[in-house]
Amino acid sequence: MSKPQITSEIKPRPRVAAMPEYHPPLGNRDHLRLDFNENTLACSPQVKAVLDNISATDLTRYPERGPVEALVAEHLGLAADQVILTNGVDEAIHVLCQAFLDVDDELLLPVPTYTMYEIYASSTDARLVKVQADADFKFPFEKLLAAITPKTKLIAIANPNSPTGSIATREQILAIANAAPNALVLVDEAYFHFYGETVMDLVGKVPNLIVARTFSKAYGLASLRIGLLAGNAAHLRWIRRVLSPYSVNMIALTCLTAAIRDQSYLDWYVDEVTQARVEFLAGLTRIGLQYWPTEANFVLVNIGGAHKQFVADLLGEGILVRDRSADPGCDGCVRITIGTRDQMRIALDVIERSMTGISMTRI
Template identity: 25%
Template sequence: MSSLVRLAVSDCPDYPFVAFDAPVKLDQNESPFDFPEDLKRLVVEKWFLLSWNRYPELMAESVRRSLALYEQWIEAGTLITTGSNVLIALITQMSGIGRHVVTVKPNFALYSLDAKLLGCQLTEVPLGLNFELDLNGFMRVLEQYSEMGGVVYLPQPHAPTGHLMDKDGLEHLLKSYPNWVVVLDEAYHQFAQENLISWLNVYPNLILLRTFSKAWGLAGLRLGYALGQSSLIQQLKKLVPPFPLSCPQSITLQVALEHSDYVSERVSLIIAERERLFQALQHHSSWTAYPSKANFLLIRTPDAKEAHEVLLKQGVLVRRQDSYFGLEGCIRVSVGTPEQNDRFLTAALRIRAASV
């Protein structure tokens, strides 16, 4: 079997995720709110009228046009696929193979996993004590491989910490290293109330990644997109197989874009609940909750395994993060509905009471 599979693939671990279930599911940074029921009905009606025996549009042209209009960006600089995870692999194929991929650690696992699978050279620069970007350390790596170039992956805000990286530092990287494709993963940007689209007019080496899985409440549809200058996005488009979106995906996204008011309302509620959770956890005797600009909180505990198990026994599912570099003892909790958050806080306080 070893001769049938590239060493880079056989040596690479599986994506690190173990599925659990619980009445209060706060482990995957999903929206706690389902897609609005009236919009679901509208999607089903439109889907029913469609001819199922026909292929969808070659490159999802109609919905791409609507998305570009929504983002107030050029259509030729907009690319949509089945999840931003797919785009990470495609960008690495485009600009990382035979070159270098640079990111930080801890980080979203797929940046490094895809780089390893594709046989790229990979460097992970540790974050600082407060999860800040070590700009000087990062620049040293980019200087070392400046002739080769490659891809930089940085989430803004950062996952899994929720930390918002310094914008001046990010701009410095974009200005100083034009031969590197800099990917800012904005999966959680709505919760940071930040929009970097104006940077696309200035930096031809910048790609913004966005998703419909978080703020839009469409994780089950698998929809993500890239924004950049047309010269770069049109090259990336060559790697996207024909018919990237199914008809149900395109119809649902079209309906969502035409009725997008629900998103901002839900984001405001999630931000308010995030801050309520953070403030409540400041009174925990043995846990440390870190400030977040995403839809989750990172919490350092004396024992992540114990915290996860005790919460799960009380019907609350969170995500262990203690296998990541620098996150010993950490768990991550997604912001849920007010009722779900109350159940989490009640369970968390019981852990405190049991430990004192």
């Protein structure tokens, strides 16, 4: 007797079915990783020492984020109830959208920018309002101000922005927060260390300001998935309600404590990358490639119609870079992470050979 054929399918919510999908590039991750804006070298030696001493018994216990949140808050000059640790900034964005975006609300989003703002917002019943940057990719301040309405509930500003490396000034952020008192203004400072300017000191002073940070970039803890939200304690209360109490694991919490105590290693790595950035951008200028000013550990480069060939050329030489041509206004653009000076000298040599080959095929 044959089994009955199952033809029915349980459908997701319409908003989920309509969500854009994110497919990160996978494979070949042992190459020179200039595609995800990670730390391209290593985490702090103190973090490695902690990892080496984690016992089998340690793994049997549920994690406790509270004590580490208090330590991180003190490190940032904030009160413990003004900081939430999350499973990367991705979870921070997700729970922020879940806690505050409802039917008829609007998320205001300057584009191009980090993809996950749109993805997580699209799972809610809010409306996404995109504000396109001009061809120079400068922060579209005036356009954003003009787009604020009584329905604006959340404004997401990556600062510095990915994939462009552009920044919003402190004055612009304050003006936006003042113009939208009934909306939360998320300032995502994932790349803060390579820029040096922050609005973290305004947390608690500007009531509708929320700041995100990650430990995946400069700190080199991307695999541990740990980030944070800092903001008005009254707002964070509702975020805690939708946040899993165990979403940040014990290994991440233990390593984070070591990472923030090793300031000298962090300072060394950031200094190395910022020096490499100056040298690498000068090299791109010498080659004749157009790029946009950046305050992050990456640069957006205009390769043009040969962008796919360029990415393939570098992959063939063991270097991963990120094609961003599908981003709004970024046709022909490739984003390149900036690592150490030695790494970027290797990359620049390969880039120059690739562009020479591409130029030859056009003759």
